[in-house]
Amino acid sequence: MKNIKRSLILILLSFSLGTAAQDILWDVDLTGFFDNREYKYSGQTSQTFFGTRLSPEIGVGVLNNKHRIMAGGSWIQPMGSKKSENTLDLTAYYRYESPKFKMSFGSFARTQLIETLPAFLQYDSLTIFRPNITGALFQYMGQKGYGEIYIDWRQMQTEKRREAFIIVGSGRWQPGIFYTGGNLVMNHLARSGKATEGQSVTDDIVIHPYVGLNLTKFVSPLDSLTIQCGYLLSMERNRGIGDWHHPQGITAELLAEWRFIGLKNTFYSGGNQQPFYPQLGSQLNQGDPFYQAKLYNRTDIYFYFFRNRFVNCMASVNFHTTRSHVDLQQQLIVRFNLNNENWKRRNEPSRKDRLKNIL
Secondary structure (H helix, E strand, C coil), rough: CHHHHHHHHHHHHHHHHECCCCHHEEEEEEEEEEEECCEEEECCCCCEEECCCEEEEEEEEEECCCEEEEEEEEEECCCCCCHCCEEEEEEEEEEECCCCEEEEEEEEEEHHCCCCCCCCCCCCHHHHHHEEEEEEEEEEECCCCCEEEEEEECCCCCCCCCCCCEEEEEECCCCCCCEEEEEEEEEEEEECCCCCCCCCCCEEHHHHHHEEEHHHHHCCCCCCCEEEEEEEEEEEEEECCCCCEECCCEEEEEEEEEEEEEEEEEEEEEECCCCCHHHHHHHHHCCCHHCCCCEEEEEEEEEEECCCCCCEEEEHHHHHHHCCCCCCCCCCEEEEEHHHHHHHHHCCCCCCCCCCCCC
């Protein structure tokens, strides 16, 4: 017994001495969401999401916090549900940060991404209910642009469950008012360990180059104004059949903000971007099911109640227009974030440093 006590004391002393050269890091992120969808379009489902998501993390950093190990969880509780109906996902990852290069490995928050993916690549409900990326992330930030690539291992293969992963590359270069960039995505859905008859490996590849103009400095009454257009190509194949589907189309986007009010309009015209969605759903296609339509326009009118380095609270009314329907969506998303870095600067005024919305 004495030997055990001595060993415990030595371990505690060693840990105390070791942490003297380390920093204790922490982060608490809370998101409340209300998302009401009144859809008549046949490819969509009318439903309401209402809940809270709490994601605390704690860890250590060394060498001026360039190297970090963080652990925590992400707990989601839908309103009106029982405690047994909540979800809890583990967060545990290594993070490296330098002025230009960053990387993460493990299970880490999706909010680490530089760029929010467009709706045809990432459906907003998946962003809410699957807050973590499980895999690896590599990021580069330069004076005139950025690039990032990550792999998200969404499902591990078992006897009944199919293996699924996604590889995403995004980047942008902006030398002045003109900018160009793109997204390259590969979704892979493999067979389960004991595959049923007719189950086959399926691939989904998406290519989206775009160009745009940032006209903000020419429209002084507005806080921001950007215009963007792009080309969207998907290539999908069920290997059991062998034929490739390659729907393509054009995209256009307008974004304007003035003080606490914003308008975002996105337009698509072309082929059905998700031909296998009726059979495989979000197991294969991670984007918004509205992109099954050959003509689709989305108009978001949104308002910021709060937008600073700690809180982002936004309400929006979204109109989804296809050839057959005009569908309505209302959203209220509030995100609060507090960590060891912004806590030190909690009383400093800052208008430019603003917390990102999760969508």
